[in-house]
Amino acid sequence: KQEVTQIPAALSVPEGENLVLNCSFTDSAIYNLQWFRQDPGKGLTSLLLIQSSQREQTSGRLNASLDKSSGRSTLYIAASQPGDSATYLCAPGTGANNLFFGTGTRLTVIP
């Protein structure tokens, strides 16, 4: 069964810093990997989707990379802002679009 680990569990940075969130997964037989953010008490908002054939994907200040063979993905956030404060979740996808989640990284950006 796919297991997902995200490090660190929590991160606090001053506004303006660049930061990297790490995700590792045990089963490299994935179709894609998706990054989400979750605000407290809310649903998940999709940030980026990387197909298994891709190495990276970019959206605005966000850049996600995927190393499928080693079971790793990183989310890079440039010039962090207080509005980026949330929990970030990565989810590798297997057959039938089943997504597996870790417990996420809780990010706090301090003004």
Next chain:
Amino acid sequence: SQTIHQWPATLVQPVGSPLSLECTVEGTSNPNLYWYRQAAGRGLQLLFYSVGIGQISSEVPQNLSASRPQDRQFILSSKKLLLSDSGFYLCAWAGQLNTEAFFGQGTRLTVV
């Protein structure tokens, strides 16, 4: 554009009572539909998924069941709730070919 609706947003139910949570998707056809649960301090756990009307796959044996009576409607049910059923329930949809998944706003269920 596609939207996903999930209700109610919060629910407090006594132990032993029934449960029905509904999720509907608009703007797409033949989606894959999913129910997840997020317990405090734990990751999201896939409960059920459906690739078509009447087709339900269960990932975790438990006190819950799911049904898909219409193409864009997914219902999570229980005949008798347990305290351990408390949690944050999320519905999601995705296309058929490993495309991006989208989530609803969730239902906070507290069983008392």
